[in-house]
Amino acid sequence: MSARKLMVGGNWKCNGNMAFAKSFPVDVLNKLKFDPKKVEVVVAPAALHISSVQSVLKNNVHVATQNLSLTADGAFTGEFSVGMVKDMGISYTLTGHSERRTLYGETDKQVALKTKLAVDSGFTVLACIGELLGERESGKTKDVNNRQLNAIREMCEDWSKIVIAYEPVWAIGTGKTATP
Numbered sequence: 001m002s003a004r005k006l007m008v009g010g011n012w013k014c015n016g017n018m019a020f021a022k023s024f025p026v027d028v029l030n031k032l033k034f035d036p037k038k039v040e041v042v043v044a045p046a047a048l049h050i051s052s053v054q055s056v057l058k059n060n061v062h063v064a065t066q067n068l069s070l071t072a073d074g075a076f077t078g079e080f081s082v083g084m085v086k087d088m089g090i091s092y093t094l095t096g097h098s099e100r101r102t103l104y105g106e107t108d109k110q111v112a113l114k115t116k117l118a119v120d121s122g123f124t125v126l127a128c129i130g131e132l133l134g135e136r137e138s139g140k141t142k143d144v145n146n147r148q149l150n151a152i153r154e155m156c157e158d159w160s161k162i163v164i165a166y167e168p169v170w171a172i173g174t175g176k177t178a179t180p
Contacts, residue, residue, distance in 0.1 A: 007163055008034075009042040009126055011066060011094065012049070021049035025057045036060040042092050042126065047080065050088065064092035064126065067100060068114050082121045093118050096128040096148065098169040108151035116155040119162060126165045127152055133170035141168075 016024075025043075034041060044064040045053045054063055069079035085093065095118065096111035111127070118125045131144040149164070156162060171178040 005038055005040050007040045007042065007126075009044065009064070009165065011044045011097070012046055013066070013099070014046055016046060016049060018049065018052060021045060021052040022056055025053050025061070029057060029061045030059045032059055032061065034060075040124075044092075044094055044126075050090070054089065062092050063090055064094060065090060066094050066097065068093045068095065068118055068123075070110065070113055070117060082117060082123075085123075086121065091122060092124045092126065094126045094128060094165070098128065098130055098132075098167060098172065100128075102132070102169070108148055111148070112151040112155040115152050115162065119156055119158060122161075124161045124163065126163050128165045128167060130167040130169045133174070133176075136168065136170050 029041075029043060032041060040062065041060065042062045042064050043053065043057075044066045047065065047067075050063060050065070057063065065080070065085055067080075068085060069076060069081050071079055071081060073081050073083055095114045096106065096108075100106045101111070115125050115127050129145050129148040131141045135141065135144045145166070152162070168178045170176055
C-alpha cells in the first residue's frame, strides 16, 4: 500500500467578494511552490465564487465545494447536485463541516449519506469532524469524534477518497488554541 499524499486545504466559508475571488488565486495560490506528487492543495471558495476562482487558478491547486446536495437535479431551490458539481469540473467536496452541523442541523447520518454519495460519484471528500466546547470540557471529545466517524464508516467501505478533517469546533474564533 502506498503512502497517501499530504493535504493542505483552505475553506473560505461565507467570506470574500468577487475582487478577492479573482485576486487571491493569482496573488497567492498560483505562486505556491509544492510538489503535487507529495501534496494536494485544495481551496473551497464560497459557491458564488467558484467559477471565478477556477478561471484564474493554476499550479495544481484543486477547487472543492463546501457542501453537496443529497438530491439530484430538480426542484430543490438553493441546492447543487453531484451532477452540477461534476459538470463544473470539480471533484472535491467538504462534508459535515461544524457550521453545517450546528447552524443548519445536519445529522451524522446526513453527513454520512453525503460522504457516500460523493465518494460513489468519484469525489475526494474532506469529511469534517470535531467537538464543541461543552463536549470537550465534559470529556466527550473521543465519543463525539467516534460517533461522527462511525456514521461515515457504516455507510462507506472505500476510504481511499476520504480525508478526515479534524477541527475542534471549540477553537474556531474563540481565542482558545488547540495543541497539536
